[in-house]
Structure formats: structure tokens, C-alpha cells
Amino acid sequence: DTEVTQTPKHLVMGMTNKKSLKCEQHMGHRAMYWYKQKAKKPPELMFVYSYEKLSINESVPSRFSPECPNSSLLNLHLHALQPEDSALYLCASSQGNNRGRISNQPQHFGDGTRLSIL
Amino acid sequence: QKEVEQDPGPLSVPEGAIVSLNCTYSNSAFQYFMWYRQYSRKGPELLMYTYSSGNKEDGRFTAQVDKSSKYISLFIRDSQPSDSATYLCAMSASAYSGGSNYKLTFGKGTLLTVNP
Numbered sequence: 001d002t003e004v005t006q007t008p009k010h011l012v013m014g015m016t017n018k019k020s021l022k023c024e025q026h027m028g029h030r031a032m033y034w035y036k037q038k039a040k041k042p043p044e045l046m047f048v049y050s051y052e053k054l055s056i057n058e059s060v061p062s063r064f065s066p067e068c069p070n071s072s073l074l075n076l077h078l079h080a081l082q083p084e085d086s087a088l089y090l091c092a093s094s095q096g097n098n099r100g101r102i103s104n105q106p107q108h109f110g111d112g113t114r115l116s117i118l
Numbered sequence: 119q120k121e122v123e124q125d126p127g128p129l130s131v132p133e134g135a136i137v138s139l140n141c142t143y144s145n146s147a148f149q150y151f152m153w154y155r156q157y158s159r160k161g162p163e164l165l166m167y168t169y170s171s172g173n174k175e176d177g178r179f180t181a182q183v184d185k186s187s188k189y190i191s192l193f194i195r196d197s198q199p200s201d202s203a204t205y206l207c208a209m210s211a212s213a214y215s216g217g218s219n220y221k222l223t224f225g226k227g228t229l230l231t232v233n234p
Contacts, residue, residue, distance in 0.1 A: 004161075040126075042206055042224030043162065056220075090161050097213050102220040104150050104213050109161035 003027050004110035006091050012116045015081060021113045023074040023091030030096025031103045032074040034066060037088040037112070049074060050096050050103070081117045088112040121145050124207055124225025133234050137194040141207035141225045144188065148209040148223070151183050153192045156204045156227070165205075166192065197232045204229050 004025045013019050023032065031050050035043035048056035049068040063085075065077040074091055090112045095105035124141045131137055139153075149170055154162035166181035168174050168190075174181045180193040190209070194201055207225040 006161075040227075042208075042227060043222075045221050088161075102213050104210060106152060106164050106167040107222065108164055109154075111159075111161040114159070 004091055004093055004108055006089075006110035006113050008113055009111070010114045010116075012118060013078070013081065014118050015083075017081075018077070018079045020078065021076040021089055021091075021115075023076075023110060024072055025091075025093040025108075025110075026072060027093060027108065028071075029093035029108075030071055031094045031105070032068060033092040033094075033107060034064075034074070034076050035090040035092060035109075037090055043090055043109075047076075048102055056102060078115075081115075083117045086115055086117045088114050122207065122209065122223050122225045125228055126226050128229040128231060130231045130233060131197055133197060133199060133232055135197050135232070137197050137201070137230060137232075139192040139194075139205050139207075139228050139230070141190050141209075142188055143190075143209060143223075145209075145211065145223070146185075146188070147211035149212055150210045151181070151190050152208040152222070153179075153181055154206040154208060155201075156206060158203075162206055199232050199234050202231045 007022045034046040037043045046060045047066045052068045063080050067075040092107040092109045094103045094107045097103040122143045151168045153166040156162045168183050171183045171185045178195045182191045204227040206227045208222045210222050
């Protein structure tokens with residue numbers, strides 16, 4: 001079992017639905033990340049939160065909206081997604097960089113939410 | 119030339135074999151090197167984390183970094199069927215370097231099968 005927990009494990013939604021992905025870690029990490037992974041490809045960075053503030057947005061479409069309610073939780077709100085958004089969405093965490101920059105500490109991943117858009 | 123090159127395999131070996139997995143890279147700013155193991159339908163699991171050059175050993179796994187050749191390796195001794203997975207190398211530069219070096223740059227992953 002990983003120390004980064006993601007729910008739900010699977011999600012099927014229509015293009016007009018609104019849903020949220022959730023991520024929780026209890027390792028005391030202050031940097032949290034969202035990645036998207038397509039089949040047989042490496043993960044692609046989407047967002048980085050450092051000390052609960054959004055520090056990096058990799059030009060992700062606005063239909064993806066991240067939120068960090070506290071240092072242990074990370075959400076990804078989804079709205080009006082497209083079929084090409086179907087993928088495995090991974091959350092990761094690491095020790096933070098208190099200067100607000102991305103951390104070089106090793107990232108620990110959850111098992112992801114497998115998202116299918118109909 | 120891609121920033122990180124990794125042979126996607128597939129690589130098939132008999133149980134007990136020594137496995138060698140490799141990545142080459144072009145960005146001389148990379149200083150942090152990682153190996154992740156990803157089982158089917160699971161997230162990447164951190165196996166090894168190395169800063170700068172040198173070797174690191176953890177049980178049956180040994181990571182080597184040769185910055186002069188821009189080449190990193192992961193060796194698995196006495197391979198087991200449970201080692202069957204995709205192995206991803208990943209690397210990044212200092213958080214204080216410029217451009218997009220802050221990101222983890224992954225190789226494409228090597229699919230390994232260890233046959234009983």
C-alpha cells in the first residue's frame with residue numbers, strides 16, 4: 001500500500017459532468033503534485049502546490065481546477081472534460097521547498113484514479 | 119534528441135538473472151536521479167534516489183550515475199517474477215536552475231518480465 005491515497009480508483013463520467021479527484025498524504029510533505037499518465041507513456045506534470053499555494057501550472061486547460069484545502073489534501077476538480085482527457089491521474093507528494101520553488105526531494109506517488117470520459 | 123532516452127524493451131529474463139536497465143540524458147544540469155517501478159494499474163513506486171554521481175545499493179538493487187557520460191543504470195540481482203514491471207528513470211536539475219529544469223523528466227520506461 002502506498003502512503004499517498006487517491007480516491008476514487010476508477011471514474012467514468014460524461015463530458016457534461018462535474019466530478020472531483022481526491023488525494024491525501026500523511027507523511028508531513030508540503031509539496032503535492034498532479035500528473036496525467038496515458039497508456040505506455042511516462043507521467044506528465046500538471047500542477048504543483050508548495051506549502052498549500054499553487055506554484056506551477058503546466059498550461060493545463062481550465063476544465064481542470066486544482067485545490068489544496070490543507071497540507072494533507074489535494075483535489076482536482078473536473079468539468080466539461082473531453083474524451084482525450086481519459087487517462088490515469090496520479091497524485092504525488094514530497095518534502096517541500098520553503099522558498100516556494102519546486103522541491104528536489106523524491107516524489108512519492110499514489111496509485112492513481114483511472115478516468116474514462118464517455 | 120530527447121532529453122532522456124530509455125530503451126522501452128520489452129526485456130525478458132529468466133528468474134535469477136542480473137538485469138541491467140539504462141538511461142542516457144543530454145541535459146548537463148540534471149543532478150537528481152531516480153528509478154521508479156510501476157506495476158500494471160498502479161502508480162510509480164520510488165526505488166532509488168541519487169544525488170550527483172556515484173553508486174547506491176539497496177538490497178538487490180544498485181543504482182549507478184555517471185555524470186561525465188550522462189548515463190545512469192539500475193541493476194537488479196537475483197531477479198524474481200515479482201520484479202516484472204515497467205521501470206522508469208527520472209531526473210531533475212536544481213530547483214534554482216532556470217527554464218523547465220525543475221521538472222522531473224522521465225524516460226519512456228522499460229517493460230521487464232522475469233520468467234519463473
